[in-house]
Amino acid sequence: ISISTLRSRLLAENSSYREVKARARKQLTIDLLINSELNVGAIAERVGFMNQSSFSRFFREWCKVSPQRYRERHQQSQSP
Numbered sequence: 001i002s003i004s005t006l007r008s009r010l011l012a013e014n015s016s017y018r019e020v021k022a023r024a025r026k027q028l029t030i031d032l033l034i035n036s037e038l039n040v041g042a043i044a045e046r047v048g049f050m051n052q053s054s055f056s057r058f059f060r061e062w063c064k065v066s067p068q069r070y071r072e073r074h075q076q077s078q079s080p
Contacts, residue, residue, distance in 0.1 A: 033071045
């Protein structure tokens with residue numbers, strides 16, 4: 001698929017490459033927080049952030065809670 005075709009299709013869906021990338025990054029982050037034991041710094045690196053502090057800041061904007069707190073809440077909700 002060409003770049004222009006991709007751009008046209010995304011525009012038709014009221015989306016953009018940046019939005020698709022952000023959603024994918026967010027979903028991967030959540031998946032890693034829930035399903036791995038990687039520390040937050042390793043997750044930040046894996047999803048493409050240069051440092052943990054910028055990752056944590058963006059995660060708070062996305063989810064209104066820190067990555068560590070998100071993980072803790074999910075683990076608590078999964079406990080019997």
